Amino acid sequence: MIIRSELRNNKKLNQQFLKKSWFQVCKSFFKVMFKKSSKISSLVLVGIFSVFVTTASAIDLDEATRTVVKDGSGKTVVLTPEQIKRGKRLFNATCGACHVGGITKTNPNVGLDPEALSLATPRRDNIDGLIDYLKNPTSYDGLESIAEVHPSLKSADIYPRMRSITDDDLYAIAGHILLQPKIVTEKWGGGKIYY
Numbered sequence: 001m002i003i004r005s006e007l008r009n010n011k012k013l014n015q016q017f018l019k020k021s022w023f024q025v026c027k028s029f030f031k032v033m034f035k036k037s038s039k040i041s042s043l044v045l046v047g048i049f050s051v052f053v054t055t056a057s058a059i060d061l062d063e064a065t066r067t068v069v070k071d072g073s074g075k076t077v078v079l080t081p082e083q084i085k086r087g088k089r090l091f092n093a094t095c096g097a098c099h100v101g102g103i104t105k106t107n108p109n110v111g112l113d114p115e116a117l118s119l120a121t122p123r124r125d126n127i128d129g130l131i132d133y134l135k136n137p138t139s140y141d142g143l144e145s146i147a148e149v150h151p152s153l154k155s156a157d158i159y160p161r162m163r164s165i166t167d168d169d170l171y172a173i174a175g176h177i178l179l180q181p182k183i184v185t186e187k188w189g190g191g192k193i194y195y
């Protein structure tokens with residue numbers, strides 16, 4: 001018992017030491033930078049700052065960017081920042097394993113990029129088309145249901161992750177798929193070159 005608790009203490013001390021030394025390394029780095037040249041150090045700070053700003057702006061997208069096509073007639077809707085956040089989280093958790101970055105790992109011909117979605121039958125490059133697909137997915141030519149081999153509400157019994165998905169969730173996920181190409185451009189669905 002004693003040995004065990006000593007080991008634990010050691011581990012704690014080690015972690016504290018590591019944390020502290022990292023902090024010190026950073027501190028001395030900045031000290032040296034400031035002394036050497038305040039220009040370089042301000043550049044570094046601006047760099048760090050701009051990384052934070054670009055991350056934050058993913059949520060503060062303007063209305064034009066948040067506007068996506070709702071249905072086959074071309075009607076549009078504006079996604080709310082909440083829907084965008086939710087769509088991203090749900091997509092990554094539920095679909096990311098096969099569709100990371102908008103590609104389809106097991107079938108690269110049927111990606112989630114706007115072109116592939118628009119050429120499907122019926123077209124899937126709009127919210128309603130994507131929601132229909134996630135309720136009852138069909139082959140690319142629309143002729144047969146592939147619910148048994150693709151996650152959907154219809155096949156929630158074989159895909160447990162789909163069990164807790166609501167209609168609002170499907171809307172948010174569809175929104176995420178349509179929004180991504182506007183944010184990361186052709187990288188979305190662009191395949192292994194980017195991811």
Ligand code: HEC
Binds near residue numbers: 130134139
């Ligand atoms: C187990 C892997 C897997 C998971 C998980 C998965 N998909 Fe798919 N997805 C595929 C495959 C494979 C295809 C191609 C199906 C075909 O042959 O038509 C596809 C096709 C699609 C298409 C049609 C693309 C097009 O260009 O027509 C959409 C839309 C889609 N998936 C959305 C999703 C969403 C949203 C999720 C999460 C809820 C999801 N998928 C989860 C494997 C998966």
